[in-house]
Amino acid sequence: MEVDESTGMYVSTTELDIAEGKVIEALKKRSQQPIPDPDSWLDEELHRNILLTSVDAILNWARRSSLWPVVCFPACCAFEFITTAASRFDISRFGMEIIRASPRQADLMITAGTLTWKMAPQVRRIYDQMPEPKWVIAMGACAISGGIFRSSYNVVPGYSRIVPVDVYVPGCPPRPEALLYGIRMLHHKISKGSIATEGK
């Protein structure tokens, strides 16, 4: 950012704009197909080592009991998430009340809201900064498919173009009960995971 001497207004340099445009175009180009949903937990019988099951049980219990969401709420579904986090619905029952402003301390991304292509690189960066293991809940119609804005010139048709999605919660917006149900589904999914199949 620079200050234009003649007007006293802030002017950002064209080089920054060009760089930003290139990043968005590149991301858009390689995001034309959705990322497949993670499904390694489905074929548990195939990969599971009998010696690891009790380790898995403890590890998965620990992981699902303290899912910390990251702050990544681009649009209006965030209000339903806020209600979910507040005292009436109270996600601290699931050990989730700490909503992390730093992605490095979080392991769950609840993608509440419409995502524009201009915002997409930032969401991908937040996801990349989260440490493994990490999960994504796509919350609401826009997060699943783009919703009513799907055919727009600037809307990402579903978060699965940008990040792999574990649980889809439909609704426009979903009620807090629906989100809680989605979180419970994620708990079930985590409890079926195994460190033997991780990263495959």
Added chain:
Amino acid sequence: MTVALSGKEIADKLEQQFPGSIVESSQDSLVVKSEFLSDVASFLKDTPDLDFNYLVSITAVDYYDYLEVVYRLTSMKHNHSLVVKTRCYERVNPVLPSVVSLWRGAELQEREIYDLMGISFDGHPNLKRLFLWHGFEGHPLRKDYW
């Protein structure tokens, strides 16, 4: 309550000051020729009994034959308002004079219009895309975008 001034009366005043500047006028609004826009805007702002010191919004409309830019002005002192429009018949490279030097609030909205409607504002200090990224093709709010 803000009084909406008659576009006809203001148009008569402007016609006396700048002959040939008015395209048409009605009770609600007046349409100014684009080459007179700067003069008319500064006249509306600086004349004491008009004193339009606050620009509420700028917006643009695509009517296929021409692009129309709508300025909504309000006077804080006299508590009256006026709608001024101007038209641009060029679609390929439309240019209109900027009013940022008069109302600084116009800066962001003129950028928005440039971004989504493709109208360049002559004299704007930082005219580039606002919502879309550098390298985006086309101007999506035009009727012929798809």
